[in-house]
Amino acid sequence: MAEVVLESIYKRFGNVTAVKDFSLNIADEEFMVFVGPSGCGKTTTLRMIAGLEEISDGVLKIGDRVVNDVPPKDRDIAMVFQNYALYPHMNVHQNMSFGLRLRKTPKADIERRVGEAAKLLQIDHLLERRPRELSGGQRQRVALGRAIVREPKVFLMDEPLSNLDAKLRVEMRASISKLHRRLGVTTVYVTHDQVEAMTMGTRIVVMKDGLIQQVDSPINLYDKPVNKFVAGFMGSPAMNFLLGNVQNGHLKSPQFDLAPSGDLAPKLKALEGKKVYVGIRPENLGLRGMSAIEEGDNIIKAQVEVVEPLGAETHILASVGGDQTLVARVDSHAQVAAGDQIDLLADLGFLHVFDMESEANLRYT
Amino acid sequence: MSRRVPGLHITWGRLLTHASLAVLVVIWTVPTLGLFVSSLRDKDQLIVSGWWTAFSTTERSAAGRINARDAVEVDGLHVVEGNFLEDPRRSIVSYGVSQTALGAFAPGETIDLEGTAFTLNEDGSYRWVSEEPFPEGARHRIFHIMAIPPTFALTNYREVLASESIDRAFINTFTVTIPATLIPILIAAFAAYAFAWMKFPGRQWLFALVVGLLVVPLQMSLIPLLRMYNDIGATFGVPSKTYLGIWLAHTGFGLPLAIYLLRNYIGGLPRDIIESAQLDGASHFDIFIRLILPLSVPALASFAIFQFLWVWNDLLVALVFLGKDDDQIVLTSRLRELLGSRGDNWEILTSSAFISILVPLMVFFALQRYFVRGLLAGSVKGG
Numbered sequence: 001m002a003e004v005v006l007e008s009i010y011k012r013f014g015n016v017t018a019v020k021d022f023s024l025n026i027a028d029e030e031f032m033v034f035v036g037p038s039g040c041g042k043t044t045t046l047r048m049i050a051g052l053e054e055i056s057d058g059v060l061k062i063g064d065r066v067v068n069d070v071p072p073k074d075r076d077i078a079m080v081f082q083n084y085a086l087y088p089h090m091n092v093h094q095n096m097s098f099g100l101r102l103r104k105t106p107k108a109d110i111e112r113r114v115g116e117a118a119k120l121l122q123i124d125h126l127l128e129r130r131p132r133e134l135s136g137g138q139r140q141r142v143a144l145g146r147a148i149v150r151e152p153k154v155f156l157m158d159e160p161l162s163n164l165d166a167k168l169r170v171e172m173r174a175s176i177s178k179l180h181r182r183l184g185v186t187t188v189y190v191t192h193d194q195v196e197a198m199t200m201g202t203r204i205v206v207m208k209d210g211l212i213q214q215v216d217s218p219i220n221l222y223d224k225p226v227n228k229f230v231a232g233f234m235g236s237p238a239m240n241f242l243l244g245n246v247q248n249g250h251l252k253s254p255q256f257d258l259a260p261s262g263d264l265a266p267k268l269k270a271l272e273g274k275k276v277y278v279g280i281r282p283e284n285l286g287l288r289g290m291s292a293i294e295e296g297d298n299i300i301k302a303q304v305e306v307v308e309p310l311g312a313e314t315h316i317l318a319s320v321g322g323d324q325t326l327v328a329r330v331d332s333h334a335q336v337a338a339g340d341q342i343d344l345l346a347d348l349g350f351l352h353v354f355d356m357e358s359e360a361n362l363r364y365t
Numbered sequence: 366m367s368r369r370v371p372g373l374h375i376t377w378g379r380l381l382t383h384a385s386l387a388v389l390v391v392i393w394t395v396p397t398l399g400l401f402v403s404s405l406r407d408k409d410q411l412i413v414s415g416w417w418t419a420f421s422t423t424e425r426s427a428a429g430r431i432n433a434r435d436a437v438e439v440d441g442l443h444v445v446e447g448n449f450l451e452d453p454r455r456s457i458v459s460y461g462v463s464q465t466a467l468g469a470f471a472p473g474e475t476i477d478l479e480g481t482a483f484t485l486n487e488d489g490s491y492r493w494v495s496e497e498p499f500p501e502g503a504r505h506r507i508f509h510i511m512a513i514p515p516t517f518a519l520t521n522y523r524e525v526l527a528s529e530s531i532d533r534a535f536i537n538t539f540t541v542t543i544p545a546t547l548i549p550i551l552i553a554a555f556a557a558y559a560f561a562w563m564k565f566p567g568r569q570w571l572f573a574l575v576v577g578l579l580v581v582p583l584q585m586s587l588i589p590l591l592r593m594y595n596d597i598g599a600t601f602g603v604p605s606k607t608y609l610g611i612w613l614a615h616t617g618f619g620l621p622l623a624i625y626l627l628r629n630y631i632g633g634l635p636r637d638i639i640e641s642a643q644l645d646g647a648s649h650f651d652i653f654i655r656l657i658l659p660l661s662v663p664a665l666a667s668f669a670i671f672q673f674l675w676v677w678n679d680l681l682v683a684l685v686f687l688g689k690d691d692d693q694i695v696l697t698s699r700l701r702e703l704l705g706s707r708g709d710n711w712e713i714l715t716s717s718a719f720i721s722i723l724v725p726l727m728v729f730f731a732l733q734r735y736f737v738r739g740l741l742a743g744s745v746k747g748g
Contacts, residue, residue: 050640050644051644052643071643072640072644073645073646077644079644081641082637083635083637085635085640085641089659089660098642098645098655099645099646102646102647103646146641146645
């Protein structure tokens with residue numbers, strides 16, 4: 001068990017800097033998720049922690065030890081790869097015990113650990129099989145098992161669920177979370193799927209272009225995104241962004257006139273006369289007359305384009321002024337049809353305003 | 366070309382493809398078939414007719430001599446008897462007394478030879494009868510056409526296999542071939558792993574250099590190589606023609622291709638597997654022995670076949686690096702000697718070709734399953 005500390009880590013490939021000034025403290029027993037679009041540097045960072053990539057600059061500590069120049073095998077970590085990376089010519093038992101055998105672990109110890117891990121992952125009946133005789137989900141369990149038997153200080157997981165089908169992914173998501181709770185091993189988990197990040201992480205690192213955008217707990221990331229990227233990345237359907245002008249403390253466009261209250265109002269004064277992005281999540285919009293949101297300087301006029309009834313709720317895709325679109329998440333019994341002109345009420349308490357240039361969230365600047 | 370032949374799931378296009386494939390296969394295999402048929406034929410026939418005539422009865426003209434010296438007196442008649450045909454399966458088609466009149470008489474017909482009677486029967490037996498004693502020195506040549514039914518025999522093979530020290534030559538060839546196949550594979554596998562998975566400066570350049578060595582022609586470098594070997598050998602008191610020398614020579618000539626082939630294969634193994642092994646605590650040597658070698662069996666087998674065939678069939682390198690004494694002469698060299706300096710012993714050429722093909726064929730069939738089997742199945746997604 002150990003904490004992992006990254007101090008302004010850089011990774012350069014020739015002229016390209018893949019990871020910039022990455023600083024993070026991963027606490028002991030924490031489940032840390034790196035999330036971001038492809039090419040954001042999350043996997044590179046993970047591979048630096050694993051020792052598979054050299055660290056161009058900065059300091060990496062696992063436990064209390066600086067491990068920049070320690071080879072992967074001496075870092076006391078185990079990694080689960082996206083493609084499982086099982087050894088095709090070995091059976092499940094040999095796959096799981098490979099690392100232990102290399103480390104000359106006593107035979108009885110190997111048997112005990114493999115047996116325990118196999119039982120934990122419910123693969124104890126597959127020990128004699130070769131990887132090619134297993135299904136995708138079983139292979140992934142074997143890959144997890146191979147990491148578990150090593151009893152490492154840190155687990156590294158590189159998009160381990162991305163090759164599984166949707167149903168299996170939900171199942172494995174839960175089992176990995178359970179596993180983490182049970183073993184209590186510090187885990188770093190890379191994914192591009194914000195749902196995985198939200199459901200599994202104790203904390204989430206959102207990355208973009210090699211830079212950390214925000215590090216926080218899932219719910220804080222969702223409620224308090226520091227910039228437009230984080231706000232748009234977390235949540236599905238994504239947050240709506242509308243262009244508006246700041247006039248007399250109101251956010252205005254021909255289709256809406258919103259009067260933010262509370263701590264946002266004084267900050268808007270500084271941007272008087274400027275254009276800003278107005279951000280509002282789909283669930284913070286309601287149909288007039290059918291929503292708990294109170295009316296009062298919070299109407300957005302829109303034209304319905306598509307209605308998507310999902311059963312429990314309905315998504316309305318609507319156009320605002322012809323050139324902008326938004327999604328509203330409303331009660332499934334809403335009576336709307338494509339082409340209708342509707343008035344949407346915005347919950348002003350959950351309104352976000354982003355600067356045009358820096359894209360920073362005005363609430364947290 | 367998508368019109369369908371009624372009732373069959375073939376299109377004209379596929380038909381054409383299959384037809385051309387069949388034609389190619391025939392063109393490709395017919396010479397070997399011819400060689401095989403020839404090897405089973407009689408050596409006299411082999412010289413005068415092509416192998417494709419071997420399955421039908423052929424006709425050949427020949428001449429037989431009859432001599433009054435052999436005459437015996439039977440019941441007051443002077444008789445010369447005998448048979449022109451050595452093989453009872455042959456038969457006489459027609460005969461005559463001059464080379465231009467081969468078809469003059471049918472077998473069984475009795476003709477007049479200067480006052481004596483001569484009969485040649487279909488089975489080749491003849492009878493020459495005279496009431497008077499034959500004049501001193503009377504003799505004739507009887508020209509005839511004989512029909513030869515298809516004959517196949519293993520005599521050619523017997524001749525080659527029974528020839529002096531052919532068994533020894535077989536052993537010598539094995540002595541050359543097995544180490545000359547294993548040594549380069551071992552070296553090349555190590556080199557290929559290093560080129561594929563170990564990071565060191567100048568790796569790409571070195572690899573390009575190794576591949577570039579493929580262009581060095583063997584014929585040009587043989588003699589300089591031999592001299593170099595001899596010079597180095599002289600300092601250690603090693604004789605000039607040894608098995609070690611030819612092993613090293615074949616290793617040297619085989620390595621560039623081997624490294625090239627194996628590097629491409631080993632470089633294509635999934636990176637994840639190797640990295641996973643690194644995290645599991647494997648050193649480069651562990652990875653090589655426990656992962657790379659077992660997973661590269663198909664590539665190793667293909668190259669083993671290449672190298673084995675090349676060394677087995679080699680004559681040139683063996684002539685340069687090995688002596689021609691019994692303890693060193695290889696099969697190809699021995700067979701060449703059997704052929705004679707004028708290369709006119711056709712029947713030996715054909716049968717020895719098949720005898721020397723035998724071992725490579727066995728090697729091929731023993732290893733070919735490795736080409737087909739996908740060893741990587743199940744290791745990574747889609748693998």
